[in-house]
Amino acid sequence: MRESEMRIPWKRTWPKTAFAALVLCAIAAVCGSAQTFTTLHSFCSQGGAACADGHSPWTTLVQATNGYLYGATEAGAYGGGTIFAMTTGGMLNTLYSFCSQGGCADGATAVGLVQATNGEIYGTTAAGGAGNNGAVFKMTQDGSLTTLYSFCVQGPPCTDGSAPNAGLIQASDGFLYGTTLRGGGPEEGSIFRITPAGKLVPLYNFCRQGYPCPDGYDPYGPLLQGADGNLYGTTSAGGAYGGGTIFRITPAGSLTTLYNFCAQAGCADGQDPLGGLLQASDGNLYGTTFLGGANNSGTVFRVAPNGAFASLYSFCAQSQCADGSFPAGALIQSTDGNLYGTTEYGGGTSCYLLQPGCGTIFRFTLGGALTTVHAFGTNGSWDGWMPSWYVALTQDTNGTLYGTTQYGGAGNSGVAFSLSPAYVKLLPASGVPGSAVKILGTNLTGVTSVTFNGVAATFQVVSGSEITATVPAGATTGLVQVFKPLSVVSSNVPFTVQ
Numbered sequence: 001m002r003e004s005e006m007r008i009p010w011k012r013t014w015p016k017t018a019f020a021a022l023v024l025c026a027i028a029a030v031c032g033s034a035q036t037f038t039t040l041h042s043f044c045s046q047g048g049a050a051c052a053d054g055h056s057p058w059t060t061l062v063q064a065t066n067g068y069l070y071g072a073t074e075a076g077a078y079g080g081g082t083i084f085a086m087t088t089g090g091m092l093n094t095l096y097s098f099c100s101q102g103g104c105a106d107g108a109t110a111v112g113l114v115q116a117t118n119g120e121i122y123g124t125t126a127a128g129g130a131g132n133n134g135a136v137f138k139m140t141q142d143g144s145l146t147t148l149y150s151f152c153v154q155g156p157p158c159t160d161g162s163a164p165n166a167g168l169i170q171a172s173d174g175f176l177y178g179t180t181l182r183g184g185g186p187e188e189g190s191i192f193r194i195t196p197a198g199k200l201v202p203l204y205n206f207c208r209q210g211y212p213c214p215d216g217y218d219p220y221g222p223l224l225q226g227a228d229g230n231l232y233g234t235t236s237a238g239g240a241y242g243g244g245t246i247f248r249i250t251p252a253g254s255l256t257t258l259y260n261f262c263a264q265a266g267c268a269d270g271q272d273p274l275g276g277l278l279q280a281s282d283g284n285l286y287g288t289t290f291l292g293g294a295n296n297s298g299t300v301f302r303v304a305p306n307g308a309f310a311s312l313y314s315f316c317a318q319s320q321c322a323d324g325s326f327p328a329g330a331l332i333q334s335t336d337g338n339l340y341g342t343t344e345y346g347g348g349t350s351c352y353l354l355q356p357g358c359g360t361i362f363r364f365t366l367g368g369a370l371t372t373v374h375a376f377g378t379n380g381s382w383d384g385w386m387p388s389w390y391v392a393l394t395q396d397t398n399g400t401l402y403g404t405t406q407y408g409g410a411g412n413s414g415v416a417f418s419l420s421p422a423y424v425k426l427l428p429a430s431g432v433p434g435s436a437v438k439i440l441g442t443n444l445t446g447v448t449s450v451t452f453n454g455v456a457a458t459f460q461v462v463s464g465s466e467i468t469a470t471v472p473a474g475a476t477t478g479l480v481q482v483f484k485p486l487s488v489v490s491s492n493v494p495f496t497v498q
Contacts, residue, residue: 036420036442037361037374039383040090040402042409043073043416051075053094054082055413057404059167060330060391061086062113062121066141069394069402070121071416072110080108080128083121083139086416088396095143104128106147107135111390112167112222114176116196122148122176124164131155133162133183136176136194148198151183158183160202161190166222166276166390168194169231173251177203177231179219186210188217189235191249203253206235213238215257216245220390221276221330224285226305232258232285234273243271243292246285246303258307267292269311270299274390275330277303278339282366286339288327297325298343300364312368321346323372324360330392331364332401336421339364340373340401342387347375358385359405361393361419371488374419376405384408384415393419423492424482430496431471437495439467439482446484452495453478471497 044051054073058081061069068085076082080099086092098108107125115121120138129135129150136149152158161180168176176194184190184205191204207213216235223233231249239245243262249255261271270289277287285303293299293314300313316325324343331341340363347357358377364370376385384405393403401419409415424441431437439450439459444467450459452475459469467482480491 036422037383038090038418038420039409039415040418041086041092041416042382042384042411042413044411044413045409046411051411051413052077052097053092054084054097055411056406057388057414057416058391058406059110059112059123059388059404061394061402061404061416062115063394063396064115064121064141065119068141069396069416070113070115071404072113072123073414074109074406078104080104080106080125081110083110083113083123083143083145085141085143088398088400088402088418090416090418092416096139096145098125098128104132105130105150106145107137107150110137111165112178114168114170116170116176117174118196120196122168122170122196124167124178126163126165126181129153131158131162133158134164134180136164136168136178136198136200138196149194149200151180157185157187159185159205160200161192165220169223169225171225171231171251172229175251177223177225177251179221179223179233181218181220186213186217188213188238189219191219191223191231191233191253191255193251204249204255207238212242214240215255216247218244220274221287224277224279226279226285227283228305230305232277232279232305234275234277234287236272236274236290241267243267244273244289246273246277246287246307246309248305258305259303259309261289261292264311267296268294268314269309270301274328275341275392278331278333278392280333280339280366281337286331288329288331288341290326290328295325297321297346298327300327300331300339300341300370313364313370315343316346320348321357322348322375323370324362325357328389329387330390332392332395334395334401335399337366339366340393342393342403344386344389347372347377358408359387361387361401361403376408382409384417388414422489424480424489426480426491426493426495429491429493430498432498433471433473433475435471437469437471437480439469439480439491440465441467441482441489443484444482447482448485449483451481451483452476452497453480471495 108128133152162183271292297316324346
């Protein structure tokens with residue numbers, strides 16, 4: 001058994017029956033969300049063995065040109081998972097059920113979707129296909145699916161790769177690029193390019209220099225094309241210190257290792273990056289590690305395209321891991337300029353294996369400040385728990401964030417959720433120091449502090465929808481922020497100090 005399998009053997013293997021037997025998220029009123037959280041759809045809520053709408057969603061939701069959100073589940077009517085389309089209001093339609101063909105020749109368990117410039121939706125499956133080692137497929141927006149490529153049809157050693165664990169990206173050259181978790185010669189994963197018509201070219205095989213794999217192995221997350229045209233990604237294991245790597249690869253297949261995790265004592269810099277990378281507006285790449293950091297509960301990190309690295313935050317820094325623990329997905333940058341992500345555990349409630357919490361959604365500024373905006377399990381498990389592995393939240397063009405959980409909900413089979421922007425309103429929106437201002441919002445009980453452009457103000461909670469505050473001496477024009485135990489919400493307009 002390899003090191004990575006010993007470290008995280010349960011990434012995709014926890015039995016669903018174990019979760020169904022334990023109603024695991026305790027009720028705790030600990031989350032004052034700065035955004036409005038809504039459960040849109042509970043998978044398998046109608047019961048029955050088939051779960052025609054699928055259960056345990058596993059992919060990042062993708063907004064298509066028709067306005068619908070597309071996603072996939074791990075299992076469904078034939079046991080191979082589903083692809084669904086969902087409105088932003090939560091109305092869901094199952095478009096395709098995998099394993100509808102003999103031997104799951106059409107693939108099983110889709111792990112990522114992307115809409116290409118030709119309008120078709122492309123994706124990968126972790127299993128199934130003609131070689132039973134995963135497949136690449138395309139699908140029309142109304143659900144007509146074609147299997148384009150089946151991995152390892154020729155049998156071991158699967159030099160073309162096997163078992164892709166992440167979806168594809170379409171690069172600026174029009175080709176689709178992806179990774180496999182296994183195969184590639186040494187059987188430690190690969191990077192490939194495939195045409196929209198299905199012609200595949202292997203680009204790089206990990207661990208090609210032999211063990212202990214200085215170039216890394218087990219790439220769980222998807223690739224990212226940077227502004228420089230190169231592709232960037234992570235491996236969850238291997239590298240100079242065994243904690244995984246960050247790499248850059250040219251479209252022609254020349255790979256450079258940018259950073260080796262566990263370079264610091266106790267893996268204080270992080271260990272086991274599982275999600276992909278994000279290139280933010282400042283030009284740097286951001287990501288998370290599942291383990292490592294000051295509390296061995298994962299980190300947020302930043303790396304420049306030239307390899308300059310900084311560990312920015314260590315999770316479980318708060319009591320009961322209220323700030324979250326064990327992030328397994330990628331980050332996104334919202335239109336508000338902040339980064340958003342999820343953790344598998346944390347949030348302060350009690351969950352499976354006595355882990356502190358059912359998972360969180362967090363907001364992270366480019367300056368390094370983290371805020372928990374939702375803690376799962378605060379209403380039992382009806383809002384879902386354990387956000388889906390390896391994936392990122394999606395921001396729709398309506399400004400709302402969307403995502404999925406693997407478990408919880410009415411059917412304990414995962415949910416689709418939304419997180420809508422929230423703000424407080426000021427009456428009036430200008431004034432002099434010493435004047436009174438009404439702050440209007442929702443769920444304002446439990447507020448701990450109010451600031452005017454960073455200067456603390458005296459305040460009084462009038463009701464759940466109103467606060468009165470006094471403009472403090474020394475305040476300058478800027479946003480008014482209202483702080484709660486687990487969140488902060490800002491005014492929709494700056495307050496003008498006259």
